[in-house]
Amino acid sequence: MKKNKTSDGxxxxxxxxxxxxxxxxxxxxxxxxxxxxxxxxxxxxxxxKFGPMFGLSIAFMDxxxxxxxxxxxxxxxxxxxxxxxxxxxxxLLINTIRISLFxxxxxxxxxxxxxxxxxxxxxxxAKITQNITYMPHFLSTVVICGIVVKLTASNGGxxxxxxxxxxxxxxxxxxxxxxxxxxxxxxxxxxTLGWNSIIYLAALAGINQELYDAAKVDxxxxxxxxxxxxxxxxxxxxxxxxxxxMGKIFDVGYEKILLLYNPMTYDVADVINxxxxxxxxxxxxxxxxxxxxxxxxxxxxxxxxxxxxLTKKLSGMGLW
Amino acid sequence: xxxxxxxxxxxxxxxxxxxxxxxxxxVCIMLILxxxxxxxxxxxxxASFSDSSLYASHEGLLFxxxxxxxxxxxxxxxNKNILTGYMNTIFIVVVGTSxxxxxxxxxxxxxxxxxxxxxxxxxMLIVFSMYFxxxxxxxxxxxxxxxxxxxxxxxxxxxxxxxxxxxxxxxxMTAVPASLEESAMLDGANHWxxxxxxxxxLVKPTIAVxxxxxxxxxxxxxxxxxxxxxxxxxxxxxxxLREILIQxxxxxxxxxxxxxxxxxxxxxxxxxxxxATVPILCVYPFVQKYFVKGVMIGAVKE
Numbered sequence: 001m002k003k004n005k006t007s008d009g010x011x012x013x014x015x016x017x018x019x020x021x022x023x024x025x026x027x028x029x030x031x032x033x034x035x036x037x038x039x040x041x042x043x044x045x046x047x048x049k050f051g052p053m054f055g056l057s058i059a060f061m062d063x064x065x066x067x068x069x070x071x072x073x074x075x076x077x078x079x080x081x082x083x084x085x086x087x088x089x090x091x092l093l094i095n096t097i098r099i100s101l102f103x104x105x106x107x108x109x110x111x112x113x114x115x116x117x118x119x120x121x122x123x124x125x126a127k128i129t130q131n132i133t134y135m136p137h138f139l140s141t142v143v144i145c146g147i148v149v150k151l152t153a154s155n156g157g158x159x160x161x162x163x164x165x166x167x168x169x170x171x172x173x174x175x176x177x178x179x180x181x182x183x184x185x186x187x188x189x190x191x192t193l194g195w196n197s198i199i200y201l202a203a204l205a206g207i208n209q210e211l212y213d214a215a216k217v218d219x220x221x222x223x224x225x226x227x228x229x230x231x232x233x234x235x236x237x238x239x240x241x242x243x244x245x246m247g248k249i250f251d252v253g254y255e256k257i258l259l260l261y262n263p264m265t266y267d268v269a270d271v272i273n274x275x276x277x278x279x280x281x282x283x284x285x286x287x288x289x290x291x292x293x294x295x296x297x298x299x300x301x302x303x304x305x306x307x308x309x310l311t312k313k314l315s316g317m318g319l320w
Numbered sequence: 321x322x323x324x325x326x327x328x329x330x331x332x333x334x335x336x337x338x339x340x341x342x343x344x345x346x347v348c349i350m351l352i353l354x355x356x357x358x359x360x361x362x363x364x365x366x367a368s369f370s371d372s373s374l375y376a377s378h379e380g381l382l383f384x385x386x387x388x389x390x391x392x393x394x395x396x397x398x399n400k401n402i403l404t405g406y407m408n409t410i411f412i413v414v415v416g417t418s419x420x421x422x423x424x425x426x427x428x429x430x431x432x433x434x435x436x437x438x439x440x441x442x443x444m445l446i447v448f449s450m451y452f453x454x455x456x457x458x459x460x461x462x463x464x465x466x467x468x469x470x471x472x473x474x475x476x477x478x479x480x481x482x483x484x485x486x487x488x489x490x491x492x493m494t495a496v497p498a499s500l501e502e503s504a505m506l507d508g509a510n511h512w513x514x515x516x517x518x519x520x521x522l523v524k525p526t527i528a529v530x531x532x533x534x535x536x537x538x539x540x541x542x543x544x545x546x547x548x549x550x551x552x553x554x555x556x557x558x559x560x561l562r563e564i565l566i567q568x569x570x571x572x573x574x575x576x577x578x579x580x581x582x583x584x585x586x587x588x589x590x591x592x593x594x595x596a597t598v599p600i601l602c603v604y605p606f607v608q609k610y611f612v613k614g615v616m617i618g619a620v621k622e
Contacts, residue, residue, distance in 0.1 A: 027437040033511040038430040041423060041481065042442075045449060048478045051462045052454020058461075113353075116346055129350045132357055134608060138600050140540030142558045143593055146565030147360050150589070157363055157381035190357065198612055222339060247451075255543050259566055273456070280457040281547065293455035301452070 059291035072287075079291035088275070096271040099257075102185050107245060109193055111238060114200035115226060130201075133194025145259035148187045149174065174260060177268045184260060184269075199241065200234055207233035239311050247304035272296050368392050368590035375587050392591035402592060404553055405560035408472065412556055413538045416476040420534040421527065423480045428489035429515045434498070443490075450483040460547055474548035475541065475556070482537070485530040492526035493519060529610045539600060557596050564592055 018026075028035060059079060061072040083089060113133070120126040136144070151158045152173035159170050173179040211229045220228065254273035261269035272292060280289030362383055367375055369385035369392070378386060396402055431439055431446075453459070459478070468474035496519060504514050520527065542558035549555060 023437060027435075031433070031436055031511075034430045034433060034436050037426050037511065037515075038442075041427040041430070044423065044477075044480050045446060047466065048459070048462060048480075049449040049453060050445075052458035053449075053452070055454050055458025055461055058458070116349060119342075119346055120350070121343055125347070125350070129354060131605070131608060132354045134612075135361075135601070135604065136357060138536060138540075138604055139597060140542065140558050140561075142540075142542050142562045142565065143597055146561065146589070146593055147364060149566055150586070151360060151363070155379045157360075160380035190360075193353075194357070221336070222342070258543075259562065276456055281460065286457055286461065290455065290457045293457060297452065297455060 056290060056294055058287050059294045061287055063287040063290075065286070075287075079288045080295065082288065083292050083295065088270070091267060092270060092272050092275050095268055096273075098268075099181065099184065099271060102181060103188065104245065106185060106189050107242065109189060110196035111200050111234075113193060114197040114204055114234075115230065117197065117201065118204050118230070119222065119226075130194065130197075133197070135194070136191045137195035139191070141255050141259065144187060144191055145256060148183060148260065152179075152183060174262065175264050177265050180261065180265045180269050184256070188256070199237060203234040203237040204230065235315070239315065243304060243307045243311060246307040247300050364590050364593055367587055368594045370587050372585040372587040376585065392585075392587040393595070395588045396591045396595050401552070401555075401560050402557070402595070405555055405557035408554055409539060409557040412472065412475055413535050416479065416538045417531060417534045419476060419480055420482070420485075421531055424482075424486050424489050424530060425515065425520065425527070427481060427486055428493050429511075429519055431486075432490045432493040433501075433511075446483055446486065463548060469548055470550045470554075472549065472554050475538075475544050479537075479541075479544070482534065485533055489523070489526055489530055492523045496522050525610070525613070528607075529613055532607050532610055536600065561592060561596050564589055 058072065060074060060076055062075050062078075063072045117126050117129065120129075139147075150156055153159065154170070154172045156172075159173055162173075163170055173183060207230065211233070212225060215225050215229050254271065254277060257269055257271060257274050258277065261274070273296065276289045276293045276296070279285045279292070359381065363381050366382040366385045369388055369390070370378075370382065371387040371389045372391060374386040375382075430436060431443055433439065454462070463469065463474055463478055468477060500518055500522075501514055504518055509517070540558060542556065542562055545556050545559045546562075549559075
């Protein structure tokens with residue numbers, strides 16, 4: 001890339017950036033094949049990734065499929081106002097935040113697993129454990145939810161265990177609101193614990209061995225080593241993962257909830273995204289549900305920015 | 321609980337009792353964790369091999385089949401919906417992953433050429449699209465607008481490139497020394513030839529990684545199919561699975577079938593799970609290390 005170099009007064013040569021159009025013409029002439037090759041890719045991104053972004057504009061219209069984009073009436077913030085005053089708005093907000101917060105609570109679990117795996121004396125045993133714990137990640141959401149539904153049914157394995165522990169005969173667990181959250185969170189943990197620890201294991205492998213040696217020379221035992229060498233060593237990774245996770249707070253994965261919830265648990269399970277799905281795709285209220293989805297994305301964005309600023313202030317490190 | 325002498329730090333250390341306890345504790349935790357992971361899977365497999373009437377009256381977890389029987393599997397293999405679901409999914413995985421690979425390779429190659437002027441701008445836009453997108457409804461409307469509604473291609477074309485995989489592939493390609501490209505050009509090769517004859521053989525491990533990422537994603541996907549496909553003949557396997565397992569809606573399936581397939585018993589449901597997941601679990605031990613490698617490459621990029 002041609003950069004601007006200002007003369008330093010000693011009479012050295014000045015390089016002036018050629019105008020954009022000239023450089024583009026030059027590039028096109030020499031690299032025309034590259035441009036040709038990437039054409040389908042560009043088309044793909046324009047249509048399927050950026051196209052929907054323009055589609056967000058229907059959040060401000062009364063979109064009717066028959067009229068199309070350009071002839072639907074503009075209504076400004078009507079849909080947003082409707083959403084905020086919707087009977088279910090409070091419930092949706094609370095459910096979304098509650099599920100995400102509890103999900104956030106499981107954030108340290110993969111880190112802990114990585115630390116423990118790292119402390120195992122036998123690499124072979126660690127390998128076996130890793131292989132087994134990674135496995136659930138490859139099962140499809142449908143299979144996982146299917147297993148969960150079976151095991152929490154009235155004659156399911158988990159229900160039976162709970163019955164014998166509490167002495168009470170339970171109905172299918174997923175028919176009661178109080179059970180939804182634990183089932184959702186724990187099954188999520190079951191599926192992702194092993195896989196999520198990979199990133200932390202990779203970070204752990206990158207810690208300089210000399211730091212450990214220095215700590216040992218200073219008399220640190222294993223626990224103190226973890227506290228003063230390991231944790232600070234993987235702190236950047238932890239922070240990045242935390243920020244990314246915070247950004248997803250409002251983006252609660254609707255696929256799993258869609259598969260696990262039923263009308264009896266709507267009051268705790270219905271989140272913003274499942275609401276968007278029902279209103280938008282089942283009831284074809286396109287504009288309204290797009291407005292809700294847009295609200296969702298904006299909040300996610302703000303949260304990522306805030307978390308990034310916060311972590312930068314507290315620890316000097318952030319995502320960007 | 322100090323460890324042994326600092327002077328003997330580089331030699332075998334005397335391990336304190338505290339540490340010994342911790343080691344045992346650690347191993348126990350790992351064993352419990354593995355058990356928790358495996359028990360549901362064992363239950364599913366055991367139930368699938370069980371006799372259906374015996375299972376219906378059984379409560380709790382199974383560790384071994386009740387009266388070993390293959391009747392569940394026979395029913396599964398006779399079920400037309402499951403077979404078409406399988407065929408559809410295999411089609412989607414094979415064709416979809418091929419398209420994924422071709423598109424991703426081309427995109428990664430062009431975007432890793434330093435002389436390509438638009439490289440930075442394009443990368444920025446592409447990464448931007450990874451974090452912000454139109455959302456469920458606008459994407460749905462776009463796919464419909466393009467005319468892919470109710471077509472199996474709606475599961476393949478809109479998913480042609482996964483940006484995360486693209487970044488991984490591009491990182492791998494930038495690691496290839498530029499001198500190879502230059503000497504090839506001197507020999508008269510153009511970019512197309514360089515990509516397929518030189519670059520691809522050099523990034524084979526990375527290709528393996530993202531090929532697996534794409535393939536598994538296709539195999540497991542169900543939501544897009546639920547959105548876009550109306551014909552039951554074109555349902556992928558996971559969608560059929562969802563009907564059987566979660567909605568327990570077997571009415572649509574029994575068309576024409578005789579005898580006791582009316583009540584899709586639990587054991588048949590379990591057998592369906594096994595049949596749908598067996599390919600992944602078989603392939604898993606061999607490819608697992610490639611997946612892990614992929615995560616590491618992505619992590620390093622972060």
